[in-house]
Amino acid sequence: MTTTEKSLLPKKIDVLIIGAGAAGLMCAAVAGARGRSVLVIDHANKVGKKILMSGGGRCNFTNIYTQANNFISNNPHFCKSALSRYTPYDFIALVDQYNIPYHEKKLGQLFCDNKAKDILNMLISECQQAGAKIRTKCEVSHIEFDTTCFQLSTNFGTCQCDSLVIATGGLSIPTMGASGFGYQVAKQFNIAVTPTQAALVPFTANPHILAKLSQLSGNSIEASVSCSGISFNENILFTHRGISGPAILQISSYWKANTIVDINLLPKINLLEELNQYKTRGSKLTLKNLLAKYLSKNTAQTLIDLWFPDSQFNDTPIIQFADSDLSNIAQHCHNWQFIPAGTEGYRTAEVTLGGVDCNEISSKTMEANKQKGLYFIGEVLDVTGHLGGFNFQWAWASAVAAGQVA
Ligand SMILES: Cc1cc2nc3c(=O)[nH]c(=O)nc-3n(C[C@H](O)[C@H](O)[C@H](O)COP(=O)(O)OP(=O)(O)OC[C@H]3O[C@@H](n4cnc5c(N)ncnc54)[C@H](O)[C@@H]3O)c2cc1C
The missing domain is CATH 3.50.50.60 (FAD/NAD(P)-binding domain)
Structure with missing residues (x-):
């Protein structure tokens, strides 16, 4: 025609x-x-x-x-x-x-x-x-x-x-x-x-974060992602450039350069309560093995390395963790303050x-x-x-x- x-x-x-x-x-x-x-x-x-x-x-x-x-x-x-x-x-x-x-x-x-x-x-x-x-x-x-x-x-x-x-x-x-x-x-x-502005678009990560996060490329997690007072509960997907997935694409439309995106990686549980219960019961699980109950083992280890690079958390049993450490860990899992390096831009954005x-x-x-x-x-x-x-x-x-x- x-x-x-x-x-x-x-x-x-x-x-x-x-x-x-x-x-x-x-x-x-x-x-x-x-x-x-x-x-x-x-x-x-x-x-x-x-x-x-x-x-x-x-x-x-x-x-x-x-x-x-x-x-x-x-x-x-x-x-x-x-x-x-x-x-x-x-x-x-x-x-x-x-x-x-x-x-x-x-x-x-x-x-x-x-x-x-x-x-x-x-x-x-x-x-x-x-x-x-x-x-x-x-x-x-x-x-x-x-x-x-x-x-x-x-x-x-x-x-x-x-x-x-x-x-x-x-x-x-x-x-x-x-x-x-x-x-x-x-x-x-x-x-x-x-x-x-590019919207419905993946975030890129700064090189020092990407060096760790890229190991998770292809993994996805159900999360709650917020910025500017707006939240979306859906999957996030780690990529070789940063983070994508439906929840990230949605929040990208509300994101302004250099601002924080709050990511709750465990929106369905109260991690601090869980950690405290394990400690009270005298658990000898390491943090990685405990977090692997909620996230994958690989994800747990990568995030521990990213958030606490110089800590002794790797081999320490949960029973020996200070309350303040448990609180800090729960805070990171529920309120990961991710500052994107930027977005992938119009090259991959679904909309403007x-x-x-x-x-x-x-x-x-x-x-x-x-x-x-x-x-x-x-x-x-x-x-x-x-x-x-x-x-x-x-x-x-x-x-x-x-x-x-x-
Ligand atoms: C990868 C991808 C997946 C998507 N998936 C979905 C989905 O599943 N559901 C959904 O709701 N939305 C989706 N979207 C968004 C959706 O495609 C757009 O919002 C929608 O196509 C907009 O329609 P439009 O007609 O306004 O513009 P477009 O569909 O972009 O059409 C614009 C047209 O104008 C033409 N044009 C541009 N400049 C000129 C010019 N100078 N002279 C002559 N012609 C010109 C273009 O060639 C194009 O054909 C997706 C977008 C992308 C990029």
Whole structure:
């Protein structure tokens, strides 16, 4: 259905959408179904690359528990209108219409049983049925608004449109086509952009910590991770660069450089009580063997080496530990104050925090307050979902809001 790569763009179209990702394709299908002539252009060689790589190849396409508090934004109320008008159940109805098999993995997260391609094919088919055209490898060099319509210059010629929808996503994973294009367009039309930051991204560790922690690479532990007054209880995963896993990805969206992340490695027990009981009973277990009851042996030894490098803890039986030592050990396990060296950045981040300022956009239509006919949808906006299908739900909901009016 993609128009041939040699042909020029149509001279005039009702709706031109830049970005053929989740939001752009959904918006094209909705606007096309209203009878609008629609063209979606993308500078990448293929559409929907992030959909294909999402959810480990199975696309966590929505979350049935989606609520406004699953999103981070300078304007936390902004997402409410679109999310309430296009819910996870609306998207599930579409998925059902295409007989795409799916399952709930955990915590309301819906994944395809087979491949993420099922979702992309569904969106392409919706565009086809709505008569929306898609053009890849199309670069926009210039945008102008002249009193009634937009005029775009591209490597496939110029094109005029009444409505221009920016669906170019955020900065994460540049190799998948991510660019700051949407922010540039916002700035061109004098629309504010809030500071951006890689989010849902692994932390890196300082070399002296990594020298020890890297031995645990591949191990995961259920933990409670907190910073800035927010906590997530899920797994953390040690990597050869630092720490990742769902709890870390979630908290990374709230983390500011050089601040502490509190990690409770044993959220389900009171370690001090346990240690005291062993001591009272005269236990001759070493600290490593005792901690290995709750963590793996390797994890216990590595953390003891990391936290107490010069101590005599290794061979001493628990009965000989001072109360203050036990307290110190419990404190470290329940409240490990980890200061990340940084994050892995946009190279591996799932999303971009920040973006086009929602205070400058209509929450009903996604149209810019300052520029009639200009719309921003999906990740390019300052709306960032938690891990678990929320970012796609935002892409669908904001796309439908714009597609119904653009
Ligand atoms: C590895 C990974 C896994 C993920 N897994 C999930 C998941 O399972 N569930 C979930 O909810 N979210 C997931 N996400 C997040 C989700 O993919 C995004 O939030 C979502 O794709 C945003 O949709 P979008 O349409 O706004 O942007 P995108 O999907 O990023 O689409 C933007 C499109 O714009 C194009 N573009 C960019 N710049 C230009 C330009 N200058 N000119 C023309 N075209 C341009 C790009 O090529 C791209 O096709 C994941 C992200 C990553 C990176």
